[in-house]
Amino acid sequence: MRKESHVTDLNPQAKQMADESMVRTLDAQARAIWPQEIPLLRRYALPDGPRILDAGCGTGEGSSRLAELFPGSTVLGVDIVDHHLALARSRYAKLAPRLTFEHQSIYELQSADRAFDLVVCRHVIHSIPFPDRVIAELVRVTRPGGSLHLIPEDYGMLHFQRGPLDPSEFWHVAPAAMSAKTDTDLHIGRNIFSILSRMNLQQITMDYIVVDTLRVPRETFATIIEAWRDGYVEIIGQTTPISSEQATTYFNQTIANIRDPQGYAVWMVPVVSARV
């Protein structure tokens, strides 16, 4: 069992989250994922004028799309990176005051209990320690009968073709080592069902968005991996047996695999929902 006292940093990816490459990552990820996410979001039985929280909203890619998808909604996006919040406010000013952004930590939200009909948390809980504590906080602010909608990433769910290097060797080693060093779970996609079950949440569903070279434009997919490379090779060199230079070579081979008109590559993105 991990002990809280061993963790001094609740945001071990703070540098990567605040980097300019993260703005590119979130833009390309949203373009790749959102079209397949819309039908999953439309499943929720929301009241008129639903109140929606986007926890760890980053630059507002998800928050703004939620506000547009549900025209009568009010959407609050919260994050701890102020320049992401500033970018989100300026990019989506036309959706204000229905869409607002605030500096809040998802470990300690400022909202009242049961304040939201739908609580969304995309691409966050793989990168932070004590995800169960964050999920408990998300449950606290969801009304009974309301829904949680999570994208818990899993870095064992990516598959790329062999080139001079075998990318599966990289993905087998790097996420496990980085998870151990940063007290996070970069395979939380496969563990989230158990976490939600233990919390007695109801109607848990697991779906997968398939980001592959057939469903998503190659250039969008390649842009995601380029942005990951630019943001993450340094921390991979610091926390895993793979050096930054080796990581760069693996990423570059993957990008070439995606751009190859006859190549195939896939990233399976888990989408999990539950009723409170």
Ligand SMILES: C[S@@+](CC[C@H](N)C(=O)[O-])C[C@H]1O[C@@H](n2cnc3c(N)ncnc32)[C@H](O)[C@@H]1O
């Ligand atoms: C990979 S980004 C995802 C952004 C957004 N959800 C999206 O889908 O585009 C993860 C975000 O979680 C935020 N984050 C990390 N720890 C947080 C915390 N304790 N409270 C609020 N946000 C946090 C980071 O600052 C970052 O903006």
